[in-house]
Amino acid sequence: MSDLGIGIIGCGNISTSYLRLAPLFKGIEMRAVADLNMDAATARAKEYGLRAETVAGLLAADDIDIIVNLTIPDAHFAVTKSIVSAGKHAYSEKPLVLTVDEGKELEALAKSKGVQVGCAPDTFLGGAHQQVRQLVDDGAIGRVTSGSCHVMSPGMEMWHPNPDFFFLPGGGPILDLGPYYIAALINLIGPIRRVGALTSSAQAERTITSQPRAGEKIPVKTPTTINALLEFESGANITLSASWDVHAHQHSNIEIYGTEGSLFVPDPNFFGGDIKLAGKDGKINPVTAWAHPFGIPNQDQGRTNYRTAGLADMAMAIHEGRDARCAMARALHGVDAMVSILKSGETGQFVTLSTSCTRPEALDADAAAALLR
Numbered sequence: 326m327s328d329l330g331i332g333i334i335g336c337g338n339i340s341t342s343y344l345r346l347a348p349l350f351k352g353i354e355m356r357a358v359a360d361l362n363m364d365a366a367t368a369r370a371k372e373y374g375l376r377a378e379t380v381a382g383l384l385a386a387d388d389i390d391i392i393v394n395l396t397i398p399d400a401h402f403a404v405t406k407s408i409v410s411a412g413k414h415a416y417s418e419k420p421l422v423l424t425v426d427e428g429k430e431l432e433a434l435a436k437s438k439g440v441q442v443g444c445a446p447d448t449f450l451g452g453a454h455q456q457v458r459q460l461v462d463d464g465a466i467g468r469v470t471s472g473s474c475h476v477m478s479p480g481m482e483m484w485h486p487n488p489d490f491f492f493l494p495g496g497g498p499i500l501d502l503g504p505y506y507i508a509a510l511i512n513l514i515g516p517i518r519r520v521g522a523l524t525s526s527a528q529a530e531r532t533i534t535s536q537p538r539a540g541e542k543i544p545v546k547t548p549t550t551i552n553a554l555l556e557f558e559s560g561a562n563i564t565l566s567a568s569w570d571v572h573a574h575q576h577s578n579i580e581i582y583g584t585e586g587s588l589f590v591p592d593p594n595f596f597g598g599d600i601k602l603a604g605k606d607g608k609i610n611p612v613t614a615w616a617h618p619f620g621i622p623n624q625d626q627g628r629t630n631y632r633t634a635g636l637a638d639m640a641m642a643i644h645e646g647r648d649a650r651c652a653m654a655r656a657l658h659g660v661d662a663m664v665s666i667l668k669s670g671e672t673g674q675f676v677t678l679s680t681s682c683t684r685p686e687a688l689d690a691d692a693a694a695a696l697l698r
Contacts (some may be wrong), residue, residue: 328354329414329640330388334380334404335395336360336369339418342632343393344373350637351698352644353391359383384411391416393636398495402427409434409442414643416443416636419504421656423495424664425679428657435653441642443649444656446505447635449512450688451596452620456612457581457588458687461513465602466583469514472563475576476502476594480569482543483534489543491569492531497547498567499663502594506565506579507659509593510555513581515684517662518558519677524548524670527570553666558681565666597622597629618693637696638688650685658682 331353333340340358347355359378360366370377383389384407392408394401394417402422408415409431421444422428435442448454461469476498481491490496511517526549533541550568557563566576579590585605591598596619600612614620619631635651642649658680665676686692 328352329390329643330354330356331391331393331636332356332378332383332386332389333358333393333395334360334383334408336362336365337395340369340395342630343395343636344369344375346631346633347636349631349698350633350696352640352696353633353637356388357383357386384408384413390414391636391640394418397490398423398500399490399493402431405431405442406434409438409440412438412440414440414442414639416639416651417445417656419445419656420500420660420663421653422660423500425657425661428653428660432653432657441639441649442653443635443639443651444653445635445651446508446593447632447638447651448505448593448596449509449685450619450634450638450650450693451629451631452614452617452693453591453596453598453600454509454512454593455617455619455688455693456615457590457600458512459615459689460588460600460602460612461581462687465586466581466588467585469559469561469581469583471561472579472581473576474506474510474563474565474579475574476506476578477566477568477571477574477576479572480531480549482531486535486537488531488533488535492543492545492547492549494547497549497551498569499548499551499553499666503565503567503663503666504659505593506567507662508655509579509590510557510563511655511659511682512685514557514559514561514563516558516658516681517678518556519675520553520555520662520665520669521675522551522553522666522669524551524667526550548667548670551666551670553669555662595629596620596631615690617690618697619688634693634696641696648686650688652685654680654682655685
């Protein structure tokens, strides 16, 4: 198949991952970048041998088929809407949007324009998480009944140069890091029926310790500690704790419990990691990693990163006329879950989700290899 031309709007930190890793994949070719700051677009374009465009120029470019939205979360809806309105396919960084109504508007617009919308994260396509998917599908722990997820740290202000947006509405650990966990759980268990949560913030303002703004104080306008309970349509119940108010802990990233045993799942923020499995005897043993292309370390310190896999799968899905694994329906269901968690924290009531979705098709070793050049 011929390559689809890819453009990027938003030339911040995350753009380097897409631009560096896209050449690994079939069916896509990075061609241009754009940013409201033309100097940023020009610098990034020069770095990767692409052309720099204005945002309007990129939206109108004849050689661009899919535009990747790498703007800040608060701009995701407006930018993706402009991409779809221009008649181009869109792929957004997470979260897709900040409200379910925005997502449904995008869904209707995309349908009317005959284009596809996809959304990160795609880390659940990694070798480790797809191996866990295979174990679940093979009945290694029987029927999934419950589990726990923990994503907790002291915060973002000690490493990010401009961390303000993390602590404003649309940020916070549930909308920033929650997408990785929700996508992983949908991949393993399926759609969520309802959620309940308690939410809080330990501080009214945070002090930046990263450069170049060390010492500057920023306001906290969104919950920074969330303890949620997720009830899945399958009947499974999962706890999810997300916090930027924790200095140390010893919780596993994800544990999944079933009628026949337990699975210990690596951090869904990454494509790789170690898996452990226990049966009814309670003995926890490491699982030998299977041979999967997206489980092979490809970065320093043995790290595994195949970001852009979701974009490549979407491009292949467009050619093949099938459902993309990072399709809009799953991203919107994830948004529904996360904003419902925050709503529950405000109201003290369980919230039933208004959306649903299917589990994505599994990505075994052969299917993953088919995405690579």
